[in-house]
Amino acid sequence: MKALRACGGTAEASSDAEALAMQELLVRTEGVFAETSSCASLVALKKLVADGKIGKDEKVVVLISSLGIKVPEVVRDRLPAVPEIEPSLEEFRKAVSAK
Numbered sequence: 030m031k032a033l034r035a036c037g038g039t040a041e042a043s044s045d046a047e048a049l050a051m052q053e054l055l056v057r058t059e060g061v062f063a064e065t066s067s068c069a070s071l072v073a074l075k076k077l078v079a080d081g082k083i084g085k086d087e088k089v090v091v092l093i094s095s096l097g098i099k100v101p102e103v104v105r106d107r108l109p110a111v112p113e114i115e116p117s118l119e120e121f122r123k124a125v126s127a128k
Contacts, residue, residue: 039082043072051075052097052104064095065103 033040043051051068055061070091077083097104114120 039077041073041076043069043076047072049104049107053107056097056108061093062097063093064097064099067093067095 032038045065048065048068051071052063052065055063055068055071070093074083074089074091078085083089112124114124
């Protein structure tokens with residue numbers, strides 16, 4: 030905290046529920062299945078922009094360094110079941126076109 034204050038930085042917290050909601054949004058809008066700890070960074074960014082601490086026109090980099098597949102138990106009940114298909118291109122095409 031001392032270093033954060035010394036450089037004029039700031040920090041923001043996010044709840045588990047906020048991180049899970051951001052995870053779903055990221056999957057739906059960008060096709061990226063990030064782990065919730067990475068999604069917490071996006072939640073913090075959203076709050077900092079809403080609070081005016083980061084301008085809407087500023088360029089910001091948020092690192093998403095962890096994949097959601099690492100902890101499937103966190104989202105197992107929140108995401109649709111993955112269909113099981115035979116390992117063939119024809120079955121894959123059927124599954125994709127059924128969506």
